Amino acid sequence: MAGLELLSDQGYRVDGRRAGELRKIQARMGVFAQADGSAYIEQGNTKALAVVYGPHEIRGSRARALPDRALVNCQYSSATFSTGERKRRPHGDRKSCEMGLQLRQTFEAAILTQLHPRSQIDIYVQVLQADGGTYAACVNAATLAVLDAGIPMRDFVCACSAGFVDNTALADLSHVEEAAGGPQLALALLPASGQIALLEMDARLHEDHLEQVLEAAARAARDVHTLLDRVVRQHVREASILLGD
Amino acid sequence: MASVALSEAEKVYIVHGVQEDLRVDGRGCEDYRYVEVETDVVSNTSGSARVKLGHTDILVGVKAEMGTPKLEKPNEGYLEFFVDCSANATPEFEGRGGDDLGTEIANTLYRIFNNKSSVDLQSLCISPREHCWILYVDVLLLECGGNLFDTICIAVKAALFNTRIPRVRVLEDEEGSKDIELSDDPYDCIRLSVDNVPCIVTLCKIGYRHVVDATLQEEACSLASLLVSVTSTGVVTCMRKVGKGSLDPESIFEMMETGKRVGKVLHASLQSVLHKEESLGPKRQKVGFLG
Numbered sequence: 001m002a003g004l005e006l007l008s009d010q011g012y013r014v015d016g017r018r019a020g021e022l023r024k025i026q027a028r029m030g031v032f033a034q035a036d037g038s039a040y041i042e043q044g045n046t047k048a049l050a051v052v053y054g055p056h057e058i059r060g061s062r063a064r065a066l067p068d069r070a071l072v073n074c075q076y077s078s079a080t081f082s083t084g085e086r087k088r089r090p091h092g093d094r095k096s097c098e099m100g101l102q103l104r105q106t107f108e109a110a111i112l113t114q115l116h117p118r119s120q121i122d123i124y125v126q127v128l129q130a131d132g133g134t135y136a137a138c139v140n141a142a143t144l145a146v147l148d149a150g151i152p153m154r155d156f157v158c159a160c161s162a163g164f165v166d167n168t169a170l171a172d173l174s175h176v177e178e179a180a181g182g183p184q185l186a187l188a189l190l191p192a193s194g195q196i197a198l199l200e201m202d203a204r205l206h207e208d209h210l211e212q213v214l215e216a217a218a219r220a221a222r223d224v225h226t227l228l229d230r231v232v233r234q235h236v237r238e239a240s241i242l243l244g245d
Numbered sequence: 246m247a248s249v250a251l252s253e254a255e256k257v258y259i260v261h262g263v264q265e266d267l268r269v270d271g272r273g274c275e276d277y278r279y280v281e282v283e284t285d286v287v288s289n290t291s292g293s294a295r296v297k298l299g300h301t302d303i304l305v306g307v308k309a310e311m312g313t314p315k316l317e318k319p320n321e322g323y324l325e326f327f328v329d330c331s332a333n334a335t336p337e338f339e340g341r342g343g344d345d346l347g348t349e350i351a352n353t354l355y356r357i358f359n360n361k362s363s364v365d366l367q368s369l370c371i372s373p374r375e376h377c378w379i380l381y382v383d384v385l386l387l388e389c390g391g392n393l394f395d396t397i398c399i400a401v402k403a404a405l406f407n408t409r410i411p412r413v414r415v416l417e418d419e420e421g422s423k424d425i426e427l428s429d430d431p432y433d434c435i436r437l438s439v440d441n442v443p444c445i446v447t448l449c450k451i452g453y454r455h456v457v458d459a460t461l462q463e464e465a466c467s468l469a470s471l472l473v474s475v476t477s478t479g480v481v482t483c484m485r486k487v488g489k490g491s492l493d494p495e496s497i498f499e500m501m502e503t504g505k506r507v508g509k510v511l512h513a514s515l516q517s518v519l520h521k522e523e524s525l526g527p528k529r530q531k532v533g534f535l536g
Binding site: 031035045080092126 | 287288289290293300302304306307308310327329331332333334335336339340341381383385387388390533534535
């Protein structure tokens with residue numbers, strides 16, 4: 001790799017992590033009172049907010065209603081000040097639309113949509129600070145928000161990114177590692193069943209290495225699950241104390 | 246804007262309460278809700294602040310970028326405002342739904358900052374006619390629970406207070422070509438003086454009286470309101486009537502007086518909070534959205 005050494009000979013990455021190590025994750029559920037569900041997550045310096053409204057009646061054209069399941073509507077936007085260079089528009093650009101579609105695909109696989117026919121579930125995610133792995137942070141925040149809204153899901157959806165440098169798979173890429181331009185893989189996993197809700201890879205990677213990278217991403221996603229599970233349990237415990245149960 | 250549906254009886258209850266100087270949440274007519282202010286919440290901006298006023302939640306990020314000064318003001322930098330009404334606040338803002346409100350708020354911000362005294366724009370000039378700092382003030386609406394304008398102004402002021410612009414020097418060699426040198430020390434930066442930055446006080450006319458810091462429910466009972474932008478010394482810099490109803494001139498003067506009185510107190514308490522937070526320095530525990 002020219003210029004920056006992404007993985008030192010001792011096996012440390014630019015920010016001092018080991019290859020399979022995640023950045024620090026902190027999360028909170030129930031950030032806003034007006035929404036049906038909301039959550040905030042920090043993964044290193046990447047910060048994302050997710051808000052869920054619904055299930056509610058279809059807004060706008062009735063023709064969009066699905067007779068057998070709920071419509072999952074996602075919008076991804078990233079604050080104009082979130083990136084290093086200022087963005088001109090928070091949403092509506094090509095990348096945001098694509099992210100919205102990916103999120104929708106991910107959550108259609110996880111939410112038990114058939115329980116709410118002819119209704120709509122809105123998931124809005126907002127990236128406040130982007131430092132790599134925005135898709136993963138958005139999925140993780142949205143999972144917590146959907147759980148906070150009490151919408152039935154098959155399982156948690158836990159996402160993590162992975163890359164490949166010097167024959168080693170790196171989990172949870174930071175912005176510096178993403179910008180270096182190596183292969184990148186985004187994975188959304190349903191950890192209990194091990195099923196994959198979304199898999200996307202860009203740049204080329206030899207087929208023989210794919211399994212290794214996939215394994216690294218899946219392991220990291222399971223670690224994320226452990227952390228998210230802890231956040232949910234903590235939240236429920238606090239809520240039940242407040243309710244006086 | 247996010248709205249609530251109120252029945253006739255609920256409206257009467259609120260209006261009668263206001264007449265007795267007692268509001269639904271126990272406040273008097275000139276009381277603000279509890280305000281939470283935190284600065285420096287987004288680390289990749291030049292300055293940022295998050296303000297929470299009741300259920301209204303605003304995040305402001307200020308980014309300093311280098312650009313060329315405007316032709317009519319060759320030795321001044323300038324501020325650019327952008328308000329993003331995100332779908333987080335209400336599903337109505339999805340897609341382009343929040344653009345109208347966003348533009349309205351941004352225009353109001355342009356108007357209240359459109360005077361020489363509010364921010365020292367000359368300090369943003371690097372070399373006349375060629376380079377200046379542009380401060381992009383981006384407002385992000387995360388939740389709206391009434392009184393948007395006041396909250397946004399508090400947040401903008403706090404973010405500008407927090408803004409640190411790197412110090413640059415212009416070096417000129419013999420041939421007259423200029424070179425811009427950035428200071429090596431990351432702590433060597435210029436700060437803006439925000440003492441004269443005005444804050445908006447919105448006064449909502451409800452029945453025969455007016456209230457400050459109206460909640461969504463109270464806004465639904467009010468036909469017209471007056472935005473008064475006041476500096477810390479009580480000088481009115483801008484005024485605007487909003488809403489579909491009409492106001493009689495006498496009540497406008499009354500509202501202005503209230504606005505000045507309340508505005509002064511608001512500025513004083515905001516300054517003290519900002520200085521207190523500043524004095525804690527880098528040791529301060531950042532709460533952000535986790536608290």
